[in-house]
Amino acid sequence: MAAPEQAPPPPEGSKPLSALLNGIAQAAYYGNADITEELLHGQLYPEAAPEEFRALRAKMSGLLQSIASADMDLNQLEAFLTAQTKKQGGITAEQAAALAKFWKHHRAKIHESLVSRSRRGSVLRSLSWRVDLKAQARHLEQLHTPVAIVEMELGKDGQGPELLCLELDEAKLSQVLRRLSEVEESMALLTQAS
């Protein structure tokens, strides 16, 4: 039987709370199902009573979820955490500091994880290509026509990869470039407007 997975060890000199937040993120956002509540309890807060730990974990999870869901920037985060320290049954200043530090380091990664969770349909996994000279052709003028052979790997969550292999001559390639330029123009307008 494999050894049970270890919770990430708390870095030197930091509180178990940072490690707890890390553990929560591992399970909730990074897809690490091995980081269980029991594991975290045993590793990080062994002296705490089970209900006490459960309450702490639930509170921290809830706060992290609110912060991640709103993808808070530093201003929003500060306002949010300050409010939390002021309210009844809220958090301590120390806990607020730990949360702030954690979010600063993990914001981008957690947001990315939430974004990929929201993607429906296939995504482009990889693209490779080469240029061939058509060696055989029906009509003489097609001989030595260069074509691009493009191979795309598409994927959908939970499904195997789908390979798409296409041939494009110069004309078709121009068509593709025209279309992709249209996308770029639209993108420029979008960033201008925002």
Add this chain to the structure above:
Amino acid sequence: AADKINLIPQDFFAELCEQIIQHLNHKIPGVNTAELCQRIQTSGIELNVGDLSKIANIVSFLFSTAARNHLSTEELITTLGNAVSALPKHAVQVIRHVWNEQGKSISESEDAGNMATVGQFVDLKWKLGVAMSSDACRSLKYPYVMVTLTVADPSGQITDKSFEMTIPQFKNFFRQFKEMAAVLETV
């Protein structure tokens, strides 16, 4: 699926055979079964794309075999009778007519085994979107590009393949195609 041929009205079947012959003549990249099926369904006929595709494959195989063996119209009809039992009379008529008119041209421009596993690019459609919010995250604000490629696969069937890209992925995608074009020019 062969018996489903009964369901297809003559004019639609004629259109299908026309497209198949044109594809075999390399005049069009493929047969747009999805589009044709849509119109057939709109006229009240219950036929799904899967069945229509199978029928298209059968007819395509029939025509290309006939072309390879340089069959005359009468020989084709005889072969047809042996291969597919109880074909509706109007279907036989259509096949006879289409082969009479265009069968010879396939024989002349025969492609010696186009063994490509490569599809032909037909069209690219795109959509630029920003995912605002989801059940997992209220503030997503995630811009993405959705591309739909229309492709004619080696058997001639036209299909759409859609996929999503992040903005950095799209930029890389665009850059790769520009590189291809640059290489194509120099070759």
